[in-house]
Amino acid sequence: MLLTASVVNECGYCTAAHSTVAKGMLKVPAAVVAAVRSQQPLADAKLNALVNLTRELVLARGRVATATIESFLNAGYRNDQIGEVIIGVALKTMSNYTHHLSPVEIDSAFKAEA
Template sequence: MSQFNIHSIQSAPAGAQALLQGSLKKYGFIPNLHGGLAEAPVALEAYIQLTALFDRSSLSPTERQVVVLAVSAENQCTYCVAAHSTIAKHMVKADPTVVDAIRNLQPLPDPKLDALANFTRNAVRYRGVVRGQALDKFIAAGCSRAQVLEVILGVTFKTLSNYTNHLINTPLDSAFQAESWKQPSQCANKQCA
């Protein structure tokens, strides 16, 4: 049982109410993550701002979803894997085989996206100390040095939500139920932690 509330606009602290109204306008509902982050309006504001900044990166919408899914799977965040699987498949129209490969901790069918996912996983797993093959393969796949730092931005904002979801035990929204996720018990390719 969580010690935290999932706030509505009415129950949220005053500093979060307008932010939740923005979430309602953008998504048509208030995601439970946003309702949970509303407990600390500055945390919700940071999440919204970091999301907007990441959306302005040079990474394509599919590449951004690869990053956030890879971070969330590596951090074992069931909420964010389900949410971003839904976003990737239904809003971004990413290839479902790419999304499913990330969810199952398998190699991606596209070499550039696979290099992106592996670099992202390594950034999370090794707390940003990524050198050697993972970095070399990322650059060799056609990604820029600027994109290395953009991935770190994605890791930053997704870590905020992943850790929040772990702490507050965020219930999965009905909009994301079809993509609910549990971490695979074993990884055939030995890429998981």
């Protein structure tokens, strides 16, 4: 979710940082990270529903289509988890916008994913 929001908000620093953490600490397969970064569908239907909801929340500024919410819930998520995604998007949007307004150089630990 954090990577998706950073990609959609076009924040290079956060995209690089979340890609590094996802592949390193969280052991997310590189193909999944690449798909999220290139905004391609994911093979995992549940994860794809999360990515789609996150992307639409950012792009539509919270005005998510009923079909997107239904897909999220039908994938196995609970209604209260929509609120958790909103909180994540809000957090990432603040940090993404902060970087846009006050950009910093990407840390060496994240440069490989820049």
